[in-house]
Amino acid sequence: MNRNNIWVHISFVVILVALAAVIGQIDRWRAALKTLPPSTSCPIRSVPKTVPAVPQARPPELLVRFKQGVSLDEIRRVAAAHHDQLEDEIESVKGLSVIDDLDNTDPNVLAEQYRSMKDIVDYAEINSQVSFDDPVPAEFSAQYIDHPVPGLPDDPQFADQWALDNQGQENGKAGADISALEAWKKTHGSEDVVVAVLDSGVDYTHLDLRSNMWLRPDNVPAYFDDELGSFNDQQGYNGTDPLTDPMDDNGHGTHCAGIIGAEGDNSEGIAGINWHVQIMPLKFLGRGGFGTTADAIKAINYAIDRKKHGVNIRVINASWGSTANSKALEDAIRAAGDAGILFVAAAGNDGSDNDRRPHYPSNYDLPNVISVAALDRNDQLASFSNWGVKTVHVAAPGKDILSTWLGDAYRDASGTSMAAPQISGVAALILAKEPNLSVEKLKERILKSVDKLDSLNGKIASGGRIDAAKAVGN
Amino acid sequence: MGFTKDTAADRAKHDLANRLGIPEADIKIQNVSDKDFPDMALGVPENGEMSGQMISSGWQIVLDAGGNDYEYRADKYQLRLRDFKGKNYVIEK
Numbered sequence: 246m247n248r249n250n251i252w253v254h255i256s257f258v259v260i261l262v263a264l265a266a267v268i269g270q271i272d273r274w275r276a277a278l279k280t281l282p283p284s285t286s287c288p289i290r291s292v293p294k295t296v297p298a299v300p301q302a303r304p305p306e307l308l309v310r311f312k313q314g315v316s317l318d319e320i321r322r323v324a325a326a327h328h329d330q331l332e333d334e335i336e337s338v339k340g341l342s343v344i345d346d347l348d349n350t351d352p353n354v355l356a357e358q359y360r361s362m363k364d365i366v367d368y369a370e371i372n373s374q375v376s377f378d379d380p381v382p383a384e385f386s387a388q389y390i391d392h393p394v395p396g397l398p399d400d401p402q403f404a405d406q407w408a409l410d411n412q413g414q415e416n417g418k419a420g421a422d423i424s425a426l427e428a429w430k431k432t433h434g435s436e437d438v439v440v441a442v443l444d445s446g447v448d449y450t451h452l453d454l455r456s457n458m459w460l461r462p463d464n465v466p467a468y469f470d471d472e473l474g475s476f477n478d479q480q481g482y483n484g485t486d487p488l489t490d491p492m493d494d495n496g497h498g499t500h501c502a503g504i505i506g507a508e509g510d511n512s513e514g515i516a517g518i519n520w521h522v523q524i525m526p527l528k529f530l531g532r533g534g535f536g537t538t539a540d541a542i543k544a545i546n547y548a549i550d551r552k553k554h555g556v557n558i559r560v561i562n563a564s565w566g567s568t569a570n571s572k573a574l575e576d577a578i579r580a581a582g583d584a585g586i587l588f589v590a591a592a593g594n595d596g597s598d599n600d601r602r603p604h605y606p607s608n609y610d611l612p613n614v615i616s617v618a619a620l621d622r623n624d625q626l627a628s629f630s631n632w633g634v635k636t637v638h639v640a641a642p643g644k645d646i647l648s649t650w651l652g653d654a655y656r657d658a659s660g661t662s663m664a665a666p667q668i669s670g671v672a673a674l675i676l677a678k679e680p681n682l683s684v685e686k687l688k689e690r691i692l693k694s695v696d697k698l699d700s701l702n703g704k705i706a707s708g709g710r711i712d713a714a715k716a717v718g719n
Numbered sequence: 720m721g722f723t724k725d726t727a728a729d730r731a732k733h734d735l736a737n738r739l740g741i742p743e744a745d746i747k748i749q750n751v752s753d754k755d756f757p758d759m760a761l762g763v764p765e766n767g768e769m770s771g772q773m774i775s776s777g778w779q780i781v782l783d784a785g786g787n788d789y790e791y792r793a794d795k796y797q798l799r800l801r802d803f804k805g806k807n808y809v810i811e812k
Contacts, residue, residue: 495771497759530759530770533797535769537768538767564771566769568764569769594758594774595757629757660757
């Protein structure tokens with residue numbers, strides 16, 4: 246191959262790489278646009294946080310550090326002699342200058358020219374410019390473009406997830422979060438862990454959820470209840486209609502599911518506490534978001550049955566409740582505990598003391614029940630949240646929480662409904678690392694893994710906000 | 720079919736007229752306002768009913784009949800009557 250051909254090939258490769266980078270950016274814009282929800286009255290957050298820059302030609306520049314005693318006039322003279330100019334002097338580093346090339350010399354050649362001036366130059370290096378739109382090789386794009394900050398997921402709306410990483414956005418308090426970034430240094434979750442979302446169903450087709458949805462394995466028989474007959478449980482359980490799948494027709498269950506396990510680092514929407522997990526929908530709430538105690542019990546019974554058939558259900562999330570006490574519901578939850586299933590329940594939204602005015606199922610005094618209060622982005626108990634120093638165990642972010650919604654959408658929602666899945670999510674993270682942890686030990690770990698807050702002193706049993714990093718340990 | 724603020728108020732008037740055994744014309748709408756409720760049963764669950772613990776937007780409808788106030792609550796999915804003779808009722812869902 247002659248020398249001219251080499252340059253033709255190199256030019257061709259450069260053009261291809263540049264084209265690939267531009268197409269990649271268009272795909273990212275397209276992915277961001279997909280997150281725009283349909284018209285709704287709910288507050289919607291769907292703006293990607295990275296602002297794409299227009300690709301620009303850049304002049305080859307050098308960073309040259311001249312030896313002590315070399316004057317600016319001398320630097321200018323040297324630069325002019327090489328058809329260059331002094332563009333800037335970096336005041337904070339004595340002798341460091343930015344040299345602009347005026348005659349399109351190859352930057353490597355230019356750098357060598359300056360390095361050869363050993364009497365006056367300490368070092369000379371090419372000023373590499375890295376931006377999101379640079380046509381950089383693929384191996385660099387994975388490191389610098391998809392992960393601009395190490396440890397951060399590339400989900401475009403992650404910056405709005407103050408519960409996971411509160412940097413003080415929207416007048417919040419920096420650090421008032423569950424320390425997800427620290428926890429993710431240890432684990433991003435595991436698809437071996439199944440979390441049941443006992444709720445209004447889950448939109449299992451959602452772009453940010455579908456890869457983390459449970460599907461009944463081939464070796465697990467379809468569910469059959471002696472009284473209720475056969476169920477279509479390929480994708481979970483639907484107690485409101487056994488013949489149909491548990492598709493969410495409300496949105497509440499989909500929101501809870503996203504907090505627990507929206508796929509992370511997939512360039513789509515948000516990140517769940519678990520980037521990888523299996524979400525099993527157990528639908529008993531209808532499209533209005535309410536349902537009967539009996540249907541809740543049947544759904545719990547289903548979960549226990551599936552556990553006995555080998556499905557690794559370790560957590561049930563219960564973002565619902567009322568002041569109605571039911572011994573039968575209590576017994577069903579106890580049975581779930583006996584089967585090794587943690588039951589995480591919302592403390593309720595009446596702004597009242599659960600020690601005096603009980604809320605169920607969160608108030609059941611069972612070894613597998615955790616009752617969860619809600620915090621705002623300033624580490625204050627949310628105005629609507631119930632509390633109870635004897636009956637509410639732990640607090641978690643629950644106000645203005647961004648998560649998945651019906652139809653590939655995302656929206657903010659508030660309530661202890663949004664706090665409970667933070668705890669369910671952290672429980673699943675723990676189990677990803679320690680799959681054999683007993684339900685009692687799991688509960689104990691969660692209640693000990695809190696950041697104590699003055700605002701919760703005398704309000705809830707642990708006196709703190711869940712800290713996922715503490716929970717997953719070393 | 721879901722409710723709007725107007726259809727919910729009309730439906731509430733119709734329900735109250737039937738309950739009290741009076742003509743709808745004798746029922747006045749005192750106030751219909753947007754409101755956030757503490758849960759998805761709009762803060763007025765029937766006995767034994769469980770609901771999602773998410774703050775939910777809807778409408779508070781206050782009707783007057785014979786000098787007494789009656790409170791209904793609604794959103795696009797449901798209409799409820801609060802504390803009628805000591806009980807909450809789901810009127811339509």
